Amino acid sequence: MYGKMKDHLSKTLAEIKEAGLYKEERLIENAQQAAITVKGKEVLNFCANNYLGLSNHPRLIAAAQKIMERRGYGMSSVRFICGTQDIHKELEAAISDYFKTEDTILYAACFDANGGVFEPLFTEEDAIISDSLNHASIIDGVRLCKAKRYRYANADMADLERCLQEAQAQRFRIVVTDGVFSMDGNVAPMDQICDLAEKYDALVMVDESHSAGVVGPTGHGVSEQYGTYGRVDIYTGTLGKAFGGALGGFTTGRKEIIDLLRQRSRPYLFSNSLAPGIIGASLEVFKMLKENNTLHNKLVENVNYFRDKMTAAGFDIKPTQSAICAVMLYDAKLSQIYAARMQEEGIYVTGFYYPVVPKDQARIRVQISAGHEKEHLDKCIAAFIKVGKELGILK
Numbered sequence: 199m200y201g202k203m204k205d206h207l208s209k210t211l212a213e214i215k216e217a218g219l220y221k222e223e224r225l226i227e228n229a230q231q232a233a234i235t236v237k238g239k240e241v242l243n244f245c246a247n248n249y250l251g252l253s254n255h256p257r258l259i260a261a262a263q264k265i266m267e268r269r270g271y272g273m274s275s276v277r278f279i280c281g282t283q284d285i286h287k288e289l290e291a292a293i294s295d296y297f298k299t300e301d302t303i304l305y306a307a308c309f310d311a312n313g314g315v316f317e318p319l320f321t322e323e324d325a326i327i328s329d330s331l332n333h334a335s336i337i338d339g340v341r342l343c344k345a346k347r348y349r350y351a352n353a354d355m356a357d358l359e360r361c362l363q364e365a366q367a368q369r370f371r372i373v374v375t376d377g378v379f380s381m382d383g384n385v386a387p388m389d390q391i392c393d394l395a396e397k398y399d400a401l402v403m404v405d406e407s408h409s410a411g412v413v414g415p416t417g418h419g420v421s422e423q424y425g426t427y428g429r430v431d432i433y434t435g436t437l438g439k440a441f442g443g444a445l446g447g448f449t450t451g452r453k454e455i456i457d458l459l460r461q462r463s464r465p466y467l468f469s470n471s472l473a474p475g476i477i478g479a480s481l482e483v484f485k486m487l488k489e490n491n492t493l494h495n496k497l498v499e500n501v502n503y504f505r506d507k508m509t510a511a512g513f514d515i516k517p518t519q520s521a522i523c524a525v526m527l528y529d530a531k532l533s534q535i536y537a538a539r540m541q542e543e544g545i546y547v548t549g550f551y552y553p554v555v556p557k558d559q560a561r562i563r564v565q566i567s568a569g570h571e572k573e574h575l576d577k578c579i580a581a582f583i584k585v586g587k588e589l590g591i592l593k
């Protein structure tokens with residue numbers, strides 16, 4: 199039987215390669231941080247979600263080691279059978295405290311949080327109204343639920359209003375959005391979303407994966423940025439980006455919602471509990487973020503510096519409101535050639551093109567980190583300018 203399947207898969211793989219869409223993995227030979235080693239050569243990393251520079255922070259490593267000595271390595275159980283330690287509850291409380299919410303439920307990843315949030319809460323009687331640029335995990339989560347689906351153009355409030363009007367016959371409505379959209383770096387207009395949700399009697403959910411730790415005066419996410427505390431019903435997020443970059447996700451929000459998720463959410467009920475090491479390090483993250491705002495301040499400083507210098511150099515940068523700077527090149531092939539030349543210059547960035555971004559909207563997505571020093575940023579900007587001149591992008 200596999201012979202037939204093998205031929206089919208080989209043909210599909212060849213088609214992916216022919217279309218130039220085959221994803222190769224570039225191997226990093228040291229820890230995840232600003233300066234990484236790839237094929238024996240040191241390059242500066244500008245494409246990790248390591249927004250607060252915590253991925254290789256000594257305090258997190260020490261916290262993980264310490265907690266593993268006390269609570270062991272693995273949980274070997276889902277949460278409700280025998281997979282909950284006191285530290286899991288402590289981390290859920292720390293996340294609720296950070297987002298000013300009533301309760302939190304942990305998942306193995308935010309992909310699971312989004313995959314498991316809709317089906318327990320909404321039925322065919324209800325409506326889910328989703329931004330067109332929402333993350334794949336939200337799209338998959340919505341697919342697992344029988345609610346009627348509506349899709350509005352990215353951050354387009356007139357289109358959202360149209361959807362809300364069309365969805366008035368449904369029992370419950372929920373508006374779902376990413377906090378920061380990962381390809382453009384723009385932030386969802388949460389104040390306007392909440393206004394419309396109130397006007398049309400809908401709940402609000404936001405995925406804070408790229409916004410928590412980044413957006414808002416002290417980096418606490420979209421509700422800090424837009425003053426929407428108490429108006430957002432559900433937040434989902436990841437521990438895999440700003441908050442240390444390991445693994446883990448969460449849903450945080452209204453008490454009854456979280457309570458029901460604990461009873462009915464399938465990725466929570468049928469998947470292993472987060473390992474103690476991750477929990478210990480994550481607790482340390484939230485402790486550090488309470489102590490002072492140093493890391494977030496440095497991130498903001500770095501983003502402003504990079505964006506201003508790149509704009510002054512003549513690059514076309516999407517108006518970012520986050521740590522994501524999209525350097526627009528428009529041409530798919532050019533984005534790949536540019537990224538490859540940048541790597542030769544010691545800068546590790548990724549070029550994105552259709553279908554990851556719309557046709558003729560190819561770009562290099564640069565992700566800034568608090569782990570970057572000014573000389574890293576200068577080196578990156580200098581390489582962009584050098585390659586830009588070489589490829590005729592800059593004069």
Ligand SMILES: Cc1ncc(COP(=O)(O)O)c(C=O)c1O
Pocket residue numbers: 306307308309310312333335376380405407408435436437438445446447
């Ligand atoms: C907006 C958004 N939501 C969810 C996820 C998934 O997060 P995790 O890696 O924790 O599964 C990502 C990761 O790329 C994301 O960007």
